[in-house]
Amino acid sequence: MRTGTRPFLLMLVLVLGCNGSRDQLLADLQSPRPEVRALAVKKLAGQGNPDDLVLFTRAAKDLAAIVRAEAAVALGESQDPRVVDLLGELLEDSDEEVQGRAAMALSKVKNDKAKAYLTLQYGRRGRATRQVIVQALKNANVPGAMAEVVAAEAKGQWDRNLLTLTEGALPERVGAAEELGKSGRPEAVNRLLPLVRDSQVILAAAAVRGLGDAGDKRAVGAIALLLDESFPELRESAIIALMKLQDPAAAPRLQAVAVEKSAVSPMAIDAILSFPRTPEADTALCAVALDGAPAEALAAGRAMRSRGGCPMDPIGERLSRPATAASGLQAVLGLGPAALPLLPKVAPWLNQNDAVLRLLAVEAVTAVGDASVVPQLQKLYEQEVKGLEALRTDWVAQKLPENYSSAFDPSAPSSPHVPGAAPDERAARHASLFERVKALNAQRARDSGRPVVKPRVPTELFDDVEAERLVPLATLLRALGSLRAPGALELLKGYSQDSSIPLRTAALVGLTHLGPEGVAVARDGLLEPERDLQKALAQALAEAGDAGPAALMELLPKMGGEKLLVLDALTRGSGVPASASAVLQTVVKEGGPEAALAAGLLGRIQAKDAVPTLIKALDETNSVARRDVLLALGTLGDSQAADAVSRDLFHDLPEIRAAAATALKRMGATNQSESLDALKSDYFRTVRDAAGAALAKGGTAAEGAR
Missing domain, CATH: 1.25.40 (Serine Threonine Protein Phosphatase 5, Tetratricopeptide repeat)
Structure with missing residues (x-):
């Protein structure tokens, strides 16, 4: 064989081998197994053949998410402007992995249309995809990537809510009024203030709630006037708004509502209790302690225990007359030890014939201690x-048995049918199923270490x-x-x-x-x-x-x-004892609403050993305790949690973003300034406040934590 023919034969073998491999990959695209189809797409993309674009386009419509994800990567590698719309569709895919791959693929196309898709979808996607979108924009050399998408999202929300408020149907306008208020913008306050007197009560109430969320104390006067209205929904909204605005100047008007003993009185006392301590707030609480309904008076009096109590003379004067003694006794009941000087005036009421006053006096002296x-x-x-x-007195002389007989024991297996009666197959099946359920529940309780509570045996027939x-x-x-x-x-x-x-x-x-x-x-x-x-x-x-x-x-x-x-x-x-950390961590791991309270308690007792458990809890994307876990991590102040917490700066829920910023502030994390600075343009006021406080050296993130 001539020497010159060897390179030719080698080239022929390589070509035939490659074609054979390509034919196999094309065949794999038709495989019933998704992972095989996905691998075929990935290998074809690696060959860089422009003619394969149509194959990747078809794979982008595959029923399997794993295949669509690989198709998104392949389409991005092509850098063909024609694939931008298809990648935009994949960015809206139901699978987060596909969304993320599509976002990174769009960053490789690097044209205005691709950037527009990324910017638009940031406000519509969840935390993981939002984070990838920002990274994609950075890869595309977009300056201030996160700040730009956050500002775009805020503008879109503002324009949409403003249009709905002016042109939407009544239910839509109600929602828009509340959402505009949450923005906290001065323009939102200007638009909502005239609506508090709207003839549509539900719209007026929504505007009031929005003004409360806006946090602008210019609205306090107009909202306080609504406490004199007769519409319960409007009054409730006004009280909620005043509670959020935290202006003690509204305390006298709330006091009037708290002592009227109406359905909204408990809300009014809660609002006063939430205010910072001022002479106006203390005066209002002391007035409610004397003249409010029992529940409100008790709450007001207990609040004043730690504030030095109330003036004794008005209470003592009430205690000196039978007609007003009840109000004086309820004030003493609330004030407790702070009312000790009044004990000589309270004790005589223990000997009164009036059963109501006597009972109040017993409760009052007990509270004084x-x-x-x-x-x-x-x-x-x-x-x-x-x-x-x-x-x-027992009218049955002999002692009743303390054990059930076999026929009446609630914990004993039920008889499937009445003795002497014809067997009922259906009833028997139901009885059998019920017994199995009872047995399973009892076994589950025993396995978890919980005691099985047995029904209390009655000691009286009647x-x-x-x-x-x-x-x-x-x-x-x-x-x-x-x-x-x-x-x-x-x-x-x-x-x-x-x-x-x-x-x-x-x-x-x-x-x-x-x-x-x-x-x-x-x-x-x-x-x-x-x-x-x-x-x-x-x-x-x-x-x-x-x-x-x-x-x-x-x-x-x-x-x-x-x-x-x-x-x-x-x-x-x-x-809470410091030794409670292990038990509380178990509750956090189990999830549910209990995890929220357990996380807060872990923060309160400064359980540093709980940091890994709390970080792990953030992996649960749909946890109802997420906000509380973030705040607990902030309270614990361990910087090792900063990276996990900072991911929630991208969360789609504003309360979670605010909590993440608050937590970073509390733990002194300083490496998230870019993301925090971007959130200063967020639509929601609470997020902006929390981000600003986190960036300020002497600031406080308490506002954003609420």
Whole structure:
């Protein structure tokens, strides 16, 4: 063979080999397996054959997301301007991976149309795709990429809401009014202020809510006037807006609403309580403590305990006359220890014939917390027991059995049919299925370590005493426990198993004030099925020194749906033991609404060991606790979480973006200035405020955290 023929034969072999490989790839494009089709697209793209563009176009319509993603990459590698529209469609794909690949592919085309697609879709996509879009624009050498898309998104939202407010149908205008207010722009305030007097009440109410979100105190005067309106929706919106605007100048008008004892009075007192402390706010709270409905008066009085209390003379004057004594007693009940100087004027009402005033006096002296009244309370207890003795005497002399018979035990398997009757196959199947469900639930409870609560065996065939009649006795039991009366521990232990729920609740709550021994007895009441009992007891334990919260944390893993109730009580309570970190982290890992409260508690106790768990929780894209997890990480201040937190600066929900900026501020992260600076152009005021505070050396991100 001549030497010159060898290069020719080698070239022929290579060509035939390549063609054979290409033929296989073309065949793989028809494979029923998505991963094979995707690999074929990827390898064909690597060959750089311009004629394959039509193959990639067809692959972009594939039913499998993995194939569409590879097609997007291949189309981008072609840098052909004709593929821009197709990549724009892929940017709207239902799969986030495809969206991200399409965004990066558009960055390679580098023309105005590709940039327009990226800018437009930023405001329509989720966090992951938004982050990729910004990176794609940076790759395309677009200066200030994130600032540009954030500003474009804000402009689009503003124009859309403004057009809807002027030309939309009434329901659309209502939504637009609220959204315009959230922008916080002065122009939005100017447009919404005239609408607060609109004849359409729902539109006026929406404008008021929007003005509250706008945060411009110019609107306080106009909104406060609406408190005199007769439309409940308008009044509610006005109170919500005034709460957000945080102007104590509105306290006198809110005070008038709080003491009128209407449906919106609780909202009015909540608004006053949210204000910064000022003389106007304190005066309003003291007025409500005297003249408000019991619930509002109690809330106002308790708030004034930490503020030095209220003037004693007006309360003392009320206590000196029977006609006004009730209002004076309810003020003392709210003020608690701060009203100790008034105890000599309160104690005589313990001996009054008026049952209502006597009961109020018992609650008032209990709140004051002075043990000097214990002998009087013990005497009242003896009188109350004697008065109920005849009503509560067992009319069945022998002791009732404490175990169910096999025919009546609720936990025993149900009989599929009545003995002596014809078997009912359908009923038997239902009974069998019900028993299987009960068994599975019981097994699941045992596997999780939760105790199986058995139904309480009745100790009475019929209770002749109505629950309302037992309220005075229950109040006295709580009082004796709260004031640590001699013999209270044994007394309340006896009532802790009483058949009456009010008495059992009072005894268990009273026991929480009697130290570790009392808490040890009371804690088991959390496993009772009565929801009101659980709620009252959980709150009492949360405020019972160190032993109470410790008992709650010990029981928390054993509880099911009641975890939320316990966590809420701990959040409202005075403290959580530092040892609670492991239990709270478990709750965070389980997710759900409980995770939000658990995350907040982890931040409160400065559980540094919880940082990895909280960071991991951010991987759950649809977590309802995301905002709370971010704020908890900020409170813990560990800079190792900065990268995970900063990803949420791209989140599509404004409250999450604001929380991320707030968290970065709290942890002192300084390497996200570009993204934070871009968010200063965000549509939503809360996001802009949080980003600005995070960038300011001496600022505070509290506004954005709300």
